[in-house]
Amino acid sequence: MYYCIMKNELLKGTLKTILLNLLEKEGEMYGYEICQKVKDLSEEKLLITEGALYPTLHKLEAEGWLNVKKKKVGKRTRKYYSLSRKGKPIAVQKLREFQEYIETMNLILQPKTAKS
Template sequence: MHDRELLKGTLQTIILQLLSNNGEMYGYEITQKVKELSRGSILVTEGALYPTLHKLESEGLLKTRREKNGKRIRKYYYLTTEGKSIVTEKVDAFRSFIQTMYYVLDISPV
């Protein structure tokens, strides 16, 4: 499992990219997709996910819609136009950061 502090700095980028790739998703679905894609090495908790989703929503990058699912109401998150325009920028910045860390830590890319 990966360090929580490392995850904290990347969670916004992960969420934005997932929503870009998958359209709209609800919270639990996001956590399960991250777990699946990371082969179980990244486990996103509700305590980390929902504050990040709310922050992205307050910044105008996400919107929500509600859908009744049986007796439950499910909240789906999706990218706004501004959110869609920033995904590539965030992913490119992260990629550049990783490449820089290879040099700083004097390690080879995997």
């Protein structure tokens, strides 16, 4: 049984980057779908509470980086998110920033020995 639990502040900070990149790759997604995808991609190692996605999604939406579409599915209303024109370069930029961050962290945490 998988529990999407996230208490890690560091992880929470990177959630924006994760969501933007996921949407860049997948196109249009709804909340539950995103949650499942994160779970699958992280091989169930990334523990975030399911609900934690939504405040971040709403923030991204408010920034104007996401487009929102509502679809009626039976009696349920499903909210689909996708990158907006404004959000696309942001997604690329955020990914690059994060990669640079990881590289920097690698430099600090795993310094190359004089030998190599």
